[in-house]
Amino acid sequence: MKKLTVFSLLFSLLVAWNSSAQTKIELTHQENAPIISKHIYGHFAEHLGKCIYEGFYVGENSTIPNSAGVRKDIIEALKELQIPNLRWPGGCFADTYHWMDGIGDLDKRPTIVNTWWGGTTEDNSFGTHNFLNLCKELGAEPYLSGNVGSGGVQELADWVQYTNFKGKSPMSDLRRENGREEPWGVKYWGIGNEAWGCGGNMRAEYYVDIYRKYATFMSNADVDGGLYKIASGANDDDYNWTEVLMKNIPKSMLQGVALHHYTVIDWADKGPDIDFNEETYFKSMKQSWLMEELITKHTAIMDKYDAEKEVDLIVDEWGGWYDVDKEKSRGVLYQQNTMRDAMIAGMNLNIFNNHADRVKMANLAQTVNVLQAVILTDDEKMILTPTYHVMNMYKVHQDATLLPLKFNSPKYSYGGESLPALTVSASQNSENLTHISFTNIDAKSNHEITIDLNELDIKTISGSILTSTSLQDYNSFNNPSKITPKNFEDYTLKRGILTVSLPPFSVVVLKALQD
Template identity: 65%
Template sequence: MKKNLMLLLIFTFCNQLAFSQKETTVLSIKKAENPIVINKNIYGHFAEHLGRCIYGGFFVGDTSKIPNTAGVRNDIIAALKELKIPNLRWPGGCFADTYHWKDGIGPKENRPTIVNQWWGGTTEDNSFGTHDFLNLCEVLGAEPYLAGNIGSGTVQELADWVQYVNFAGKSPMSDLRKKNGRNEPWKVKFWGVGNEAWGCGGNMTAEYYAGEYRKYATFMSDWENTGGITRIASGSNGADYNWTEVLMKNIPTNMIGGLGVHHYAVINWNKKGDAVDFSEDQYFETMKSALKMEELVTKHAAIMDKYDPAKKVTMAVDEWGGWYEVEKGTNPGFLYQQNTMRDAMIAGTTLNTFNNHADRVRMANLAQCVNVLQAVILTDEAKMILTPTYHVMKMYRVHQDAELLPVSFTSPMYTFEGKSLPAISASASKDKSGLVHISLVNVDSKKENTITIDLNELGLKNVTATILTSKKLQDYNSFEKPNAIEPKEFKGFKNAKGKLELTIPAFSVVVLEGK
């Protein structure tokens, strides 16, 4: 009896010991046989005339006491330059298909006002228009991405806009541009042909929109840019694969430079949940929605490959991010929400997905840049804060225009109430100077995870790391504590004989740099 009891105790102890030992994820990174470059435009942003994104966000006017350049806040300019933002999408969103660009040029006092019917029913005075936006992009060193109006506009209107901003010779529109103070064209490359044509852009069927796209694209001519302009079609709503099928089948590849995809991490469109006061169940469901991006990109890419095996057409995920209920006491139409470590998880995993699909995903735009949805910047009059999402984008900027290094691993699982998700997300690249960067995310809400990487495969010896984490998932940067969450040096790893072992804390983002 005593012998059996002793054996039972030993067996129980061994089981507990095995259970307590850390599960190790082996991450393999190899050089690609046919290298692919991670297009910097994956790290693009989005500025819509919505809530306080433009007015009270970017634009305060040149008479404001807040330091500005031509009415745009200097602190926002500096922050976005630090991110090295490659492109900026404007003026929408849903607003794009109600926007008539000629309302936003010429003397500001002569510009007509309109009602922003989509976002809060506010009066739009058009004081921030084409010149303001394109000059801002020049200051930022970012490519402008203009979304054209095909919902309530005309072919002539969009064709005139292209001529106004791009044509250097003598023409009615270039003469008008010069009259308004700009001699040289801006040479805008990226043009959206409508926005969400399946919804707020006109509630069109895929077949009808394909015909409209072909018509508009035909008259969007440009001889000034090398290689011409890149026309980007209004793409699918999430998993609407038929939309992608119809457009790729009916639009010749020589007429289309990019095809959009929109996907937001949302718990439930009818009950989105609070941006800060959320439960673990809500966190799990948000991450489930965010991680669906992998499936969406893979399946849309497979359809595009069928019609475009040479991968000439870019997949442009030109709206993505987390979407919650607005902050209490704010205008429901302004979509202002706080930004927590949950948003850092969304940003890190999504960008890893885009990096790993860089053969097809060559543009993306986080929604949105300032004061709207998953913003990188929040403002309160003269105050400004950088969100956890901003810090992830800054940590990941090292991947821009770097060579993709394929990663392979079997992720441990994040489990909650019988449901499971992959806990680890990763991507890697090698920049032009030879530095290797590995970005890792652990979405598990409670458990740290151990990862080993064979550095000898890439000939790496010296490694440093940066981490973004906090005590609680619900933590955020406030105007009272603007630096509560910010990147710090990470030392939770050891390098022994070319084998790197690191323990990444729960809900953390880590970027390794090796040479």
């Protein structure tokens, strides 16, 4: 009995030593470090489930307070988030959407059957004017996905003219007839979506020719710097797709190449949104971590043809995707948002930040009521998810200069496999404020970090943390504030050395002041 007690004590000390072993991070200020584009913090709103209708849009006659039919509480929440851009109308829906069906008198608009998402009939009451006016109110750049799959070249060219042309033309005249004198000046345009799949099941070589054709007839007039044209890019590790696009589309016609990667453990069995175990959680983290490898390898291909980095990588669909509980569902692809989603958000945003030399835009899927949403609604009720809070904490990196860092992450191990437990990114803004964001995905262990900040002459630290008692915790309509950011004080700063203790499954953002 005594020997067992001694052994247990020694084992406990060993575990405690391993869990508290320090990880040293080297952080430097480089003259040519890239700017972390604010557009990395973009969002996505597809006509899917209750994202648009009964989400964003309730109609002007709704008893829910609204601005031109869009919920005021959602507008205010997204303003607080400082969303830089919003992608619409899809997704798969984009290649079945005909924009002219969504303009003009409401009672004269044709209906559309959403064949991709639930087979529901939509009345086209939310259209181009609604979306672009919403973006203006939010202070966000609109990112329009053009219909290449079922729409013609002229249809897309007309949409560009309708939204952007100042002078007299058939489309600008039509815009004025519909109540909008000045154009919106839409800069960001996706030329099709998932052309390898729902956008037409095309081969890369075929899509290249389609892209070049559509891009040719999209006028750059009346937009400062011209249109920013984004090609439908690869799905996950389809590196050949990126190779074919970069090799065969002239850089003069191409500003961005998309990449889609979802955190899905198995497309045939995605697992539950709430009632998951640690095994499922670990598999989710493994799939989320794949983003680092995908960006690195797609970037290497882009570098072969574009060493000057004139073409951007656009991760315009990312996030967690789980099986829908049909008994609890509030619409197609509705899912709850737990601390697992906070880990996915923090990890991916750190990855994007650290690849800011090539990644210039990303769009979380999706904004309201669908997949890894930042907002959930139930009639008049609205809640902010853990993912919302991570995005709000990380917004300090928008348009700040990346501070490159190096470190060897401790491991998060489960079932004989290991992953890096930590992702970290840092930046310094125009006011010389330094921000450092940490995500610890380890389900069980604290991890202690040290950073030498003497080069930056840091004097004062403050911070916030997002965590909870269980990975499965979430904000509900009955308890909307179960998971919210709290003040973080588990750090020390002595002689320029910052020591931080990160709890299990936590997101921490520190602000460092020079005086």
